[in-house]
Amino acid sequence: xxxxxxxxxxxLATALAGVxxxxxxxxxxxxxxxxxxxxxxxxxxxxxxxxxxFGAPRTTEESLIKYALSKGxxxxxxxxxxxxxxxxxxxxxxxxxxxxATVIQSKIxxxxxxxxxxxxxxxxxxxxxxxxxxxxxxxLKALNTDYIDIMLYxxxxxxxxLFHPEVMKFFDEKKNLGLIKAQGFSAHNxxxxxxxxxxxxxxxxxxxxxxxxxxxxxxxxxxxFSEWDQNRLIELLSxxxxxxxxxxxxxxxxxxKYSPSPDIEPGxxxxxxxxxxxxxxxxxxxxxxxxxxxxxxxxxxxx
Numbered sequence: 001x002x003x004x005x006x007x008x009x010x011x012l013a014t015a016l017a018g019v020x021x022x023x024x025x026x027x028x029x030x031x032x033x034x035x036x037x038x039x040x041x042x043x044x045x046x047x048x049x050x051x052x053x054f055g056a057p058r059t060t061e062e063s064l065i066k067y068a069l070s071k072g073x074x075x076x077x078x079x080x081x082x083x084x085x086x087x088x089x090x091x092x093x094x095x096x097x098x099x100x101a102t103v104i105q106s107k108i109x110x111x112x113x114x115x116x117x118x119x120x121x122x123x124x125x126x127x128x129x130x131x132x133x134x135x136x137x138x139x140l141k142a143l144n145t146d147y148i149d150i151m152l153y154x155x156x157x158x159x160x161x162l163f164h165p166e167v168m169k170f171f172d173e174k175k176n177l178g179l180i181k182a183q184g185f186s187a188h189n190x191x192x193x194x195x196x197x198x199x200x201x202x203x204x205x206x207x208x209x210x211x212x213x214x215x216x217x218x219x220x221x222x223x224x225f226s227e228w229d230q231n232r233l234i235e236l237l238s239x240x241x242x243x244x245x246x247x248x249x250x251x252x253x254x255x256x257k258y259s260p261s262p263d264i265e266p267g268x269x270x271x272x273x274x275x276x277x278x279x280x281x282x283x284x285x286x287x288x289x290x291x292x293x294x295x296x297x298x299x300x301x302x303x
Contacts, residue, residue, distance in 0.1 A: 047150065128164060128166040189209065210254070
């Protein structure tokens with residue numbers, strides 16, 4: 001990957017030009033995009049997202065998020081648990097001048113230490129309600145916004161918690177109040193039963209799941225290896241798409257570089273394109289650490 005150096009002066013000029021171009025391309029739905037980032041439906045939520053989602057958790061540079069926005073990406077992924085909430089603050093600052101044109105996806109979760117009653121009985125329901133509500137309010141404050149477009153239950157593992165009546169009530173209430181536009185969950189592929197159940201009940205509007213050409217990945221932080229039954233996953237995600245559930249792919253580059261044919265050099269952009277070529281995918285979340293990675297990933301949309 002070629003390293004790209006960009007001065008602050010050059011970045012600002014580029015960003016301003018990009019924002020101006022985005023305004024010219026604004027559609028009737030009020031969401032903008034560049035000439036080569038045709039927006040996709042996030043399921044049946046009515047939310048339009050760029051095919052590439054800027055994965056912000058590893059980013060510490062506000063200018064990088066602004067650059068991605070100037071290039072036509074309108075979808076930003078963050079979470080309450082990333083950098084103890086600092087990542088949400090970073091995203092909030094970066095989108096402050098373009099909030100209405102930006103789709104923010106954030107995440108909150110329930111930790112065992114917050115649920116001494118294990119979610120059981122009235123006390124357990126109260127514990128769930130308190131934990132989710134306090135984290136949600138913290139997310140709104142950190143993001144400096146009065147609503148969050150997509151709020152996910154983060155790293156779901158237990159069916160009894162993900163579909164707990166109090167958890168579902170929490171999401172319903174926030175949506176009815178207009179504090180979120182769509183609810184969903186993220187889960188790793190050891191827990192495909194969660195997608196199976198959601199396909200039946202269709203409670204969650206959006207699911208976020210590891211999906212790449214290799215069918216496996218090694219976690220960049222923990223070093224944990226994960227692999228899955230690719231055919232079974234595609235079957236479940238296809239069903240979700242058919243039922244109007246939006247699918248956001250993660251770990252899209254964690255399977256390594258990809259090439260569709262011998263005459264094309266393997267690259268991460270091609271790996272992202274492999275994900276996006278599946279019709280059930282609403283967007284591919286990609287962690288990007290510098291300007292050249294933004295350009296490389298966007299370039300796959302022109303091929």
